[in-house]
Amino acid sequence: MNNSREIILERLKNNTNETSHIKVNVAKKTYHWSKEEMIAKLSEKLQSARAETCVLSDAELIDWLNEELPKRGIRNILIGTSIAKQLSQYINNEIEVLKYEDSYESWSEKLFNETDASITTTIGAIAESGSIVLHPTPHEPRLMSLVPNIHIALVYEDTIYETFDQIISTQHWSENMPTNALLISGPSKTADIEQVLAYGVHGPKELIVLILTS
Amino acid sequence: MQQIKSLENRIDEALSNEQLHTNFRSAMSFLMEKRRDQFPDEKQLNNEREVASSIRSNSVTQLPELLIKLEENLEKNNIKVHWAETDLEANNIVYQILKDANAKTVVKGKSMVTEEIELNEFLDNKGIEILETDLGEFLVQLANEKPSHIVMPAIHKNRKEISKAFFDHFPEFPYTEDVDLITQQVRKILRERFRKADAGISGVNFAVAETGTLCLVENEGNGRMCTTAPPIHIAVTGIEKVVEKLSDIPPLLDILTKSATGQEITTYFNMISSPRREGEKDGPKSMHLVLLDNGRSKIHQNNDMQETLKCIRCGSCINHCPVYTQLGGHAYGTVYPGPIGITLEPQKQGITQLGELTSLCTMCGACGEVCPVQIPLPKLINKLRSEAVEGNNTNELIEGTRSKRKPLESLSWQVWKQVYSSPFIYSIFSKIATKLNFISPKKLGKWGKYRITPRPSKQSLKELANQAGFDNE
Amino acid sequence: MGTCLVDLFYPKAGLAGMQLLKNAGVKVIYPSKQTCCGQPSFNSGYRKEALPVARSLIKCFPKDIPIVIPSGSCAGMIKYHWSELFEGKSDIEKALSIAERVYELTEFLVDKLNVELTDLGEPTKIAIHTSCSCRNEMKVADRIESLVSQLSKVEVLEQERKPECCGFGGTFAVKQGDISGAMVKDKTDALKATNASCVVSQDCGCLMNIGGALEKQNSQLKTQHIAQFLWDRINAAN
DSSP, X not given: OHHHXXXXXXXXXXXXXXXXXXXXXXXXXXOOOOHHHHHHHHHHHHHXXXXXXXXXXXXXXXXXXXXXXXXXXXXXXXXXXXXXXXXXXXXXXXXEEEEOOSOHHHHHHHHHHHOOEEEEEOSEEETTTTEEEEOOOSSSOGGGGTSSSEEEEEEEGGGEESSHHHHHHHTTGGGSOXXXXXXXOSSOEEOTTTTOOEEOSSSOSXXXXXXXXX | OOOOSOHHHHHHHHHTOHHHHHHXXXXXHHHHHHHHHHOXXXXXXXXXXXXXXXXXXXXXXXXXXXXXXXXXXXXXXXXXXXXXXXXXXXXXXXXXXXXHTTOOEEEEOOOHHHHHTTHHHHHHHTTOXXXXXXXXXXXXXXXXXXXXXXXXXXXXXXXXXHHHHHHHHOTTSOOXXXXXXXXXXXXXXXXXXXXXXXXXXXXXXXXXXXXTEEEEEESSSHHHHHHHSSSEEEEEEEGGGEESOXXXXXXXXXXXXXXXXXXXXXXXXEEEOOSOOTTOOSSOSEEEEEEEOTTHHHHHHOTTTGGGGGOOOOOXXXXXXXXXXXXXXXXXXXXXXXXXXXXXXXXXHOHHHHXXXXXXXXXXXXXXXXXXXXXXXXXXXXXXXXXXXXXXXXXXXSTTTTTTOOHHHHHHHXXXXXXXXXXXXXXXXXXXXXXXXGGSOSOBTBHHHHSOOOOOOSSOHHHHHHHTTOBOO | OOOHHHHHHOHHHHHHHHHHHHHTTOOOBOOTTOOOOSHHHHHTTOHHHHHHXXXXXXXXXXXXXXXXXXXXXXXXIIIIIHHHHTTTOTTHHHHHHHHHTEEEHHHIIIIITOOOOXXXXXXXEEEEEOOHIIIIISOOHHHHHHHHHTOTTEEEEOOTXXXXXXXXXXXXXXXXXXXXXXXXXXXXXXXXXXXXXXXXXXXXXXXXXXXXXXXXXXXXXXXXXXXXXXXXXXXXXX
16 A cells, blocks of 8 residues: 555656646635625525525524424424533423434434434624535534434624635634534535435435524 | 447447437536526636636646645544555455444445446445445436436436336335435435444545645535444545645635536535544544545646646536537446546546547537636547557557557548648649539448538639639739 | 638638628738648647648748638637647747638628628528637637628527537548437527528538538528628628
């Protein structure tokens, strides 16, 4: 195996071509959107991808959850351990609060087959493409935003960026990449059968983005 | 790849299949329109292509340095890097990882490079169950076929054909042609497989050297399932997929998704930089990246053809190729079809075996116009044609140069050259052709099957010009 | 420059092109010794044979004046591919100086001469086929549209999948005859569906392909090179 490495690199280095470093002129796009415009753009894009969006104040969040979860037939909700404490005390008793406390292996069956919905925070959103951005952590593991049929994501209005490039540079991603960074731009979908769109293939069938204003 | 039927037979079969023609016509028109909608401003599009092209040119010219850096940063992130010179080596590496972990069931995301090395067949022979999870690939696997397009693998199948294959395999489900219902059933079937799989295998869209990050695009979520749920994740990639910096990603991602499926962005963009770390509760416990050469380093050494390696596998050239639209993917008999296929495959597998593929092109130039990274595909295809018939047959960089030179054809061109490079001889030829135009051939090979055979005029332009009083010098 | 195809198969189109230029006040010279740009063998991979043919063409155009060609594919060959054909050769500069001066006919009529056309013909409906070389290589597909739009009694009908290749591709039509046949069938189907009475194009290769197919199909749809079409219209020759 080591031998292959040397063979391959040798061939690549042994090139008569001048290995000149080509200057890359990446034009940084800026739209100069106001906060309202960012929220509008983000919502519009997400909705066109069949995600649901709602603008709420911090205070309205609990009411929204208590009203909407039962309405949608959600019997339990998976919450990350960092915000679980805060939220769980306010959520209606009929709705079971699940916490991702132990490793995935210990409860994968319940996660896959019996978890109706999850709620996660985000580290931001991108208005241009209509994407929410997640950096999963020990408190909010990766599968939270993938396995349950409904994923509710909390986006703070101050963390909405215009472009992907902006969030990468502003948050200094290159200095410290998380184990798994995710851009999510809608519910799971496919067009593999006669190019007809179908939703909820493997990832969540519903994505609900709650944009929180302070 | 076994070519049981000859190219000619496969072409005949494709052309006589009306259903195939209809499927591909509608699919290609759909994809071309979707891409057009994403690029309303031509000037802006060309700027974006310039940027993407320079990023990829950088990747290719700096390839050895970037691969070393990538390896360094991946290993720092606890992702084990393996180098495979050949397809067999890559398959063995993957198998060994699975064997060491006693892994018996594998779930797999869509990956053209694993098609290239025929990983599924290899693992199958070793008694490991490997299941395609991308819906298109899953359906193609059910029908025991190969994908016919690099981005939309089941594009050659219509609803009826898909439903039949699905319900033949899963008779426990009620028959339906409803796309939503089929999709839900596939979801149900695959969910348990994701949960229980011993390992997940994926490709890589971009590998970032700066941060040791593997990036994957997808819409369904199966890719994330394969790379997150099972305890082992093995990623396989061609060596050319490395990019230098994280800041290179946004422009590449943007032009990739818009060119490939006409989407501004895919549902998920997955950037993996590590297996499960201490304290984390999910993610694979171990991660591997297999760097595959399989002919790429040889292409790299060939300065004339090196740009082939800039490809980001968007499939746009394929979608716009009028020949592909007529043939579909299977007729090519290779993993990569269309313009990128006829450029890449003869270089990888040799001209002796695959030189004829370069004839599957009218030089219309549509591919070169849409390639997001500005690969001059028509120019490269033309160069391969030249290598095939008059190349230097001691050329070590491409196998089979000059092997397609045929005595009759080369003689014809010699004669043509003699006539057309000598104004004197040409003037005699022209007199004969015009005055005796009634003896021009009735048939010209297959030309006459579809068109009337043209006949030279009674007078050449030279004569007419002269008669009309135009100066001749 | 006439082009090899025009010289033997479409001389009237070539003549019409020259007459249009003369009409616009240009002195037109038709070097009698010209033959071919070398494209047929170049595209088949036989570059060594293409070179002497191209060289004989260079000798015909010594003066530093524009070279106008009634063909996008030949113009494209000289303008964009002679650099490759002559790479490393001692006379590359000469070849490039020719390449610099080359124009496709409609490009020259519109960009350099700003021709104004008065339509004296009967009302008619036509379709325009833009060749791949004019569209993708020379980027002059819009010039034929612009010239036709000046003809007040001509209505242009748009066929489906207009930008798609007609399937000619030079030797492709012979080497991959069945694929080419399938492509020209799709193209003629689309053109016939417009109910136009004539198809015009900047390239005779396409015309030979499309026209030949239409004739074999016993279609009433005619084909004509744009030069001839324009010349007929401004002289009320139909």
